Amino acid sequence: MHVYFHYRVNLFLSRAFVNHLRKKMYGSLNPQQYEAVTADIHKPLQIIAGPGTGKTKVLTSRVAYLLIEHKIPPSNIIVTTFTKKAANEMVERLQTLFVKENLDPSKYLKGLLIGTFHSICVKLLRRYGTLIGLSSKFKIADEQDSNTILNKVLTSLSDDVIRLKVHPSSVSIDIYQKDAKETDKLDGYDLKKVKSQISKLKSLTTTPQIYSATSARSFDLAVIYSLYQESLRKHNLIDFDDCLLYTYLLLSETKLKGVVLLKELKHVLVDEFQDTNKIQMELLYLLGRCTEDQKFEDNVTVVGDSDQSIYMFRNAVASNFENMITHYQNCQQITLKENYRSTSNILNFSEQIMTQQKDRKQKSLRSQKSHLNIPIVYVRTQNTFKEADHIASEIAKLGLMPSLLTNYNDIAILLRSSFQSRVIEQSLVTNRIPYEVVHGRAFWELKEIRVAMDYLRAVVNDSDKLAILRTLNFPPRGVGNKTLQKLEELIDKSNCSVIETLEMAIDDKKNGFLNVKSENGVSQYIDILKECGKLLDSGSLDCETSLEACFDQIVKLANLKEIKKTLETSKRTHDSEIALKAVEENLNEFKRQLVEYKPIIDQIITTETDDTSLTPRDVLSNFLDSIDLYETSNNENKKDSKKGRVTISTIHGAKGLEWPVVFIPGCTDGVIPSKWTLEDNGPNSSTNLDEDRRCFYVALTRAKSLLYLSSYKERSTPWSGEESNEVSCFLKPTLKLFQEQLVTSISKMSRNSWKDLYEAMGKEYKSVSKVLTESNRSRDHIVSTKDFLQSKQFKSPLLNKSTSAPTYVPDRSNHKRRRLGVRRRI
DNA sequence: CGACAGGGAGTTTTT
DNA sequence: CTCCCTGTCG
Numbered sequence: 073m074h075v076y077f078h079y080r081v082n083l084f085l086s087r088a089f090v091n092h093l094r095k096k097m098y099g100s101l102n103p104q105q106y107e108a109v110t111a112d113i114h115k116p117l118q119i120i121a122g123p124g125t126g127k128t129k130v131l132t133s134r135v136a137y138l139l140i141e142h143k144i145p146p147s148n149i150i151v152t153t154f155t156k157k158a159a160n161e162m163v164e165r166l167q168t169l170f171v172k173e174n175l176d177p178s179k180y181l182k183g184l185l186i187g188t189f190h191s192i193c194v195k196l197l198r199r200y201g202t203l204i205g206l207s208s209k210f211k212i213a214d215e216q217d218s219n220t221i222l223n224k225v226l227t228s229l230s231d232d233v234i235r236l237k238v239h240p241s242s243v244s245i246d247i248y249q250k251d252a253k254e255t256d257k258l259d260g261y262d263l264k265k266v267k268s269q270i271s272k273l274k275s276l277t278t279t280p281q282i283y284s285a286t287s288a289r290s291f292d293l294a295v296i297y298s299l300y301q302e303s304l305r306k307h308n309l310i311d312f313d314d315c316l317l318y319t320y321l322l323l324s325e326t327k328l329k330g331v332v333l334l335k336e337l338k339h340v341l342v343d344e345f346q347d348t349n350k351i352q353m354e355l356l357y358l359l360g361r362c363t364e365d366q367k368f369e370d371n372v373t374v375v376g377d378s379d380q381s382i383y384m385f386r387n388a389v390a391s392n393f394e395n396m397i398t399h400y401q402n403c404q405q406i407t408l409k410e411n412y413r414s415t416s417n418i419l420n421f422s423e424q425i426m427t428q429q430k431d432r433k434q435k436s437l438r439s440q441k442s443h444l445n446i447p448i449v450y451v452r453t454q455n456t457f458k459e460a461d462h463i464a465s466e467i468a469k470l471g472l473m474p475s476l477l478t479n480y481n482d483i484a485i486l487l488r489s490s491f492q493s494r495v496i497e498q499s500l501v502t503n504r505i506p507y508e509v510v511h512g513r514a515f516w517e518l519k520e521i522r523v524a525m526d527y528l529r530a531v532v533n534d535s536d537k538l539a540i541l542r543t544l545n546f547p548p549r550g551v552g553n554k555t556l557q558k559l560e561e562l563i564d565k566s567n568c569s570v571i572e573t574l575e576m577a578i579d580d581k582k583n584g585f586l587n588v589k590s591e592n593g594v595s596q597y598i599d600i601l602k603e604c605g606k607l608l609d610s611g612s613l614d615c616e617t618s619l620e621a622c623f624d625q626i627v628k629l630a631n632l633k634e635i636k637k638t639l640e641t642s643k644r645t646h647d648s649e650i651a652l653k654a655v656e657e658n659l660n661e662f663k664r665q666l667v668e669y670k671p672i673i674d675q676i677i678t679t680e681t682d683d684t685s686l687t688p689r690d691v692l693s694n695f696l697d698s699i700d701l702y703e704t705s706n707n708e709n710k711k712d713s714k715k716g717r718v719t720i721s722t723i724h725g726a727k728g729l730e731w732p733v734v735f736i737p738g739c740t741d742g743v744i745p746s747k748w749t750l751e752d753n754g755p756n757s758s759t760n761l762d763e764d765r766r767c768f769y770v771a772l773t774r775a776k777s778l779l780y781l782s783s784y785k786e787r788s789t790p791w792s793g794e795e796s797n798e799v800s801c802f803l804k805p806t807l808k809l810f811q812e813q814l815v816t817s818i819s820k821m822s823r824n825s826w827k828d829l830y831e832a833m834g835k836e837y838k839s840v841s842k843v844l845t846e847s848n849r850s851r852d853h854i855v856s857t858k859d860f861l862q863s864k865q866f867k868s869p870l871l872n873k874s875t876s877a878p879t880y881v882p883d884r885s886n887h888k889r890r891r892l893g894v895r896r897r898i
Numbered sequence: 899c900g901a902c903a904g905g906g907a908g909t910t911t912t913t
Numbered sequence: 914c915t916c917c918c919t920g921t922c923g
Contacts, residue, residue, distance in 0.1 A: 154913075190913060312913075347913085385911065489910050512912060545900095552900040587899075702913050724911045746910055767911075 097136065097169065101129070108406045109133040113142055113339065114367060116360070116403040118393060119375045122437050123422075123773035124413025124730065128158075131343055131375050132165045139180050144338045147183030150359060152192060152352075154344040156703040158728060159186050162343075189352050190312065190701050193319035196331065197310075203330045204322050206310070212700040213309040216522065217538050221307065222267060225299045226258045233295050234259050242291035245269055261296075270297050274313035275349040275387040277320055307537065315701075316351045323358040334362035338371060344728070345376030349387040353395060370400060379426060379435065382724060382767045384759070409438055413730050415832060416442040417813050418779050422772035424806050429762050444828040447815045448779045450807065452799065455786045456492075459737050460499035462782060462817075467505055467718065469818060470733065470778075474838040476830060477733075480506060481716035484731040486723050486771045488744045490514060492737060493720050500718065510721040516699065520635045520655050521662050525699065527626045528666075531604045532692050534571040537563055547631055549593030555586065559594075574598060600629040608688045616667050618688045623663050632659060669695045723771045732833055734775035736768075739783040740797040744768050768802050777832035778818070819844050 098106055108119045108130050121127035135151060138144045153159040163186060170177040185192055194212065202208055213221070236242060237260075247269055249262045270293075273283055280298040283289055304311060310318060322331065340359045342348065348356070360370040374396065381390035389395075397403050411419055416439040423435055449466070453459040463485065470477050477483075485507075487493060493509060500507045515521060523546060529539035541560060545551040551559075559577060562585075566573040577585050578595055586594065607613075607622040627633060635655055671694060686694070719731070738744060745764035752760055772779065783799045799807070807814065815821055821829070823841075830837040 156913095188913060315913095382911075383913085386913070491909060548901070550900070554899055589900080722911065743910095748910065763911095 097140075097173070098133065101133065102126075102410050104406060104408050104410070105130050105133075108408065109137050111373075111404055111406060113138060114371055116370050116396065116400040117373045118345075118396065118403060118405045119373065120377060120393075120405065120407040121375055122377050122408065122411065122435055123380065123770070124411040125408035125437070126410075126412060127343075127375055127377075127408070128162065128165070128728070130408065131341060131373075132162055132169070134373060135162075135184075135341065136166060136169055138339055140175075145183070145336075146181050147185070147333075148336050148338040149184055149341070150192060150337065150339070151184070151186040151341045152189050152343065153187065154347060154727070156188060156191070156698070156701075158343065159188070162186065188701065188703065189348075189355065190315045191698075191703060193315040193355075194697070194701065196319055196322065196333070197315065199333065200322055200331050201318065204318060204325065206318060207308055210308055210310050211533070211536070212315070212697055213304060213307075213311045214525075214700045215517075216542070217307075217309060218267070218304070218311045219263065220538055221303045221309075222263060222270075222300050223258070225296060225303055226261045226263065226266065229259055229296070233292055236291035236295065239291050243288050245290040245293055247290070247293055247296075266293070266296060269293060270300060271313050272387055273297065274317045275351050277317065277351050277354055279317065279321070312700075313351075316355065320351055320355055320358070323355070323362070331362070334359070335364050337362045338365075338368040340372045342372070342374040343376070345374035345392065346378045346381035346390045347376070347383045347386075347388045348392055350389055350392075353389070353392045357399060379432070379766055380727070380770050382727070382763060382770055384763050409436060410440060411437040412440050413776050414441070414773060415439060415444045415446050415777060415828075417444075417446060417448055417810075418772065418775050421448060421779070421806065421810055421813075422769050424809060425765065425772065425802055426769050428802065428805070429765055430758075441832060444777075444832050445813075446777060446825055446828050446832060447813050447821060448781065448810065449816065449818060450781045450814045451783075451816045453782060453784045455788065456495045456738075456784050457499070459782050459784045460496045463496060463735050463737060463780070464499040464503040464505060466735075466780065466818060467500075468503060469843075472843050473840050474843070475835055476833060476838075476840075479714075479716040480718045482732040482833075483735070484719040484721060484726065484729075484733070484774065485735040485737065486721060486726050486774060488723055488738060488746060488767065488771075490722055492743065496720065496737065505718060506715065507718040507720055510719060510725050512722065512725050513702070515658070515661070518658055520632055520658055523630070523635065524623070524626065524632060524659060524662055525696070527601075527604070527630055527632075528623070528692060529696055531601055531608065531622065531626070532689055532696065534601075535569045537570050540570050540574075543630070544597055545593065547634070549596055550589035551593040551597075552590070555590045558585070571598060571601065600626070603629060608692065615686070615688045615691055619692060620663065620667050622688070622692075623666060627659055666692075666695055669698070671698070723767050726774055727770060730774050730776055732776045733778045733780070734771070735780040735782070736771050737782050737784075739768075739781050739800040739803050740787075741800055742795070742797050744771075744800050744802065765802055768800075777829060 098109060101109060105126055108117070111117050119127070119130060121130065131151075135149065138149060139146060151159070151162065153162060163181065163184075166181060167177040170180055185195070187195075197206060197210070198208060201210065237248075247262060247265045248260050249258070278286075280294070280301045283297055284294045286294075304314070323334075337359065340356060342352075342356060356372055356374070360372045363369055363371075376393070378390040378393055381388060384390070397405070414422075419437055419439045423437070426432060427434070451459075451462055453462055467480075467483060470483070471480075485496060487496075490512075497507065497509070516525075523543065526539040526543045529536045530543055533539075537560070541556060544559075545556065559574065562577060563570050563573050566576075568576070574594055575598065578591055578598075604622050604625045607618055607625055610618060613621065633652065633656055669691065736744075741750060744767070745761055749757070749760045749764045781803065783797070783803065785796060787795050787797060798804075818829075826840050827837050
């Protein structure tokens with residue numbers, strides 16, 4: 073009643089205002105977008121949004137529509153995004169939207185539940201996990217933790233289990249090493265394979281109990297799965313997939329009643345729907361049923377594009393689109409067809425590639441830039457060095473064109489695999505082109521980062537057994553493996569915290585539990601932790617400063633900067649200095665992430681946890697969780713230079729992004745599509761090939777104006793000589809069809825194309841002929857790029873001698889500077 | 899029992 | 914080239 077009244081009054085008072093809003097906020101939407109944003113909110117909705125069709129805009133507007141026009145409280149809405157970055161971006165967009173309309177964003181957004189599926193699930197589990205017997209203090213197992221645990225399970229399997237391998241009614245699943253040796257500790261199991269099978273089971277909502285009760289199962293896998301899960305529980309850990317699995321259990325086992333937070337849930341929105349897996353699909357169905365108000369049942373909106381499904385390897389099922397249609401009888405579907413991103417050449421080219429896939433619905437995207445005719449640049453080079461130099465030289469040329477390119481941020485180089493980056497980075501360095509490698513997990517897997525993480529974990533939680541055992545003797549303090557094992561046994565028996573147990577071991581001199589060397593090592597270690605812990609709790613410093621102080625102290629006391637030296641005592645090349653610097657830079661980057669860490673923009677998610685300042689300890693603990701959820705924000709280092717940097721990223725990392733200029737090197741069989749896909753002759757081979765093709769499609773459709781493709785004939789690998797490679801089988805047929813629209817370099821483009829390029833880039837056309845003549849004078853750009861750039865005749869706005877080296881280069885530790893292909897003249 | 903040196907194996911994509 | 918594992922020395 074009350075609510076109803078309130079609603080009417082508001083509606084009455086502000087009709088004019090709402091109309092005004094409608095015009096302003098939705099005026100920029102095209103008819104299909106508008107339809108999607110304002111579609112019946114009491115029905116399930118699918119929005120099929122091909123590349124560049126304004127997906128984020130539509131999703132954001134729909135959230136705003138729910139908040140403003142339907143007056144749904146933000147805390148009754150859940151939005152799942154693919155990454156934390158995407159979540160932050162949405163919040164930002166919403167904020168600006170509200171600010172523009174003179175509305176207080178915090179009022180409209182406070183309590184909005186937005187984030188990745190995983191982080192939302194963890195939030196629910198922290199609050200309601202006890203309902204399904206989960207400790208509220210659980211931690212998330214990182215990759216290392218779950219590897220250690222699984223490894224232990226596999227090394228201590230009893231003979232009974234091993235005998236199950238050959239049990240006649242056991243379903244055979246490949247979880248074994250290729251050529252197991254007699255002496256193998258893991259009894260012939262392949263840790264990675266086992267892990268991925270367990271992960272697969274979890275993604276299918278299969279618990280160990282369910283799996284063990286299934287008749288068609290692998291007998292030994294069932295046991296291993298149970299043991300693994302048991303061990304996680306003993307450590308008070310949940311792994312990555314468990315975040316979803318436990319939430320699924322929480323919501324499905326009638327316990328739902330206890331989940332107060334979701335009783336008034338009124339809408340669930342899912343971004344990047346094509347990348348959801350089975351359990352996420354099920355979670356969506358469950359979430360749709362949480363509400364106690366029937367009117368709001370099944371109010372879900374999903375957005376995605378099955379052509380961009382590139383996470384099948386992570387158990388994503390693009391057929392969730394069809395699944396959803398069958399699940400709801402009244403599901404509405406709206407397709408967005410206007411493409412605002414790419415020129416029609418790029419769009420047609422990528423569509424042509426996709427027609428190779430069988431059983432695919434043809435897309436009829438319309439380019440809003442169809443009047444522009446800019447060719448696609450394609451070259452086939454002799455080897456990867458030449459390819460890299462070609463890229464550098466083209467970037468340099470772009471930079472020299474009068475007022476065409478004002479910022480390197482407009483350029484991206486997209487790779488299928490991260491190993492491709494090495495050669496390219498070298499060429500960019502030589503040519504003084506600033507770049508930035510967007511690192512996915514790679515950064516967090518660096519030794520120094522992992523160790524720093526473990527120390528932080530040990531400081532923040534004196535019972536983090538795994539982290540403590542890993543750091544206790546790293547760097548070496550005289551506590552060897554034998555002692556570590558003994559200590560672990562002691563810890564497992566003890567009721568005290570891990571650190572207390574260690575202290576007891578030191579004091580227990582009568583039994584001579586530790587030898588002198590070990591004793592010293594352990595007490596030294598405990599001192600380090602105490603010392604650093606003090607800095608966290610001092611209270612006199614503000615949060616950021618104490619976190620920074622704590623981190624610095626860890627680096628200092630644990631001597632983390634010397635890590636590389638510890639690891640390779642023998643090698644003393646002059647490269648060790650470079651390695652040292654790299655370690656230092658990486659640690660600094662990590663520190664920056666720590667100090668600048670913010671949960672999700674401005675903590676719109678403060679709900680009822682009193683935001684009366686979290687202690688440094690809490691913040692640190694949240695930070696560590698967010699890393700385990702792969703939630704770290706990619707650094708946005710825009711401030712350090714007005715000229716920006718070229719982005720180097722994997723295609724997977726480039727999802728949802730766009731650039732005016734995109735390079736896709738390695739359009740070569742073995743890279744795109746990858747070697748593994750090509751060599752696979754199994755039953756899934758064509759499905760896998762399709763996924764690689766979609767990956768290529770995603771890469772192509774990131775480009776707005778200028779698309780560069782290249783393939784190479786040979787790749788020399790340091791330890792296996794030369795490999796020769798065909799042009800990508802995706803590209804071959806299409807190249808012929810598009811012959812007319814291809815050039816080998818921008819210097820071969822026609823005058824009209826140049827004009828179009830300038831227009832596409834939003835710049836006023838300036839004659840480029842002078843630059844081109846000069847550049848053509850030297851016969852071979854590849855050889856002369858560098859000299860050409862340094863010639864005084866043309867001052868590039870983008871290049872100068874002080875261009876700094878890249879901020880961060882992933883583990884470049886010992887790599888010797890190779891002589892670049894540039895030098896091999898004649 | 900711990901530190902160290904030398905051999906063998908291995909390279910997708912990541913929430 | 915670099916990580917991990919194993920065998921030997923102090």
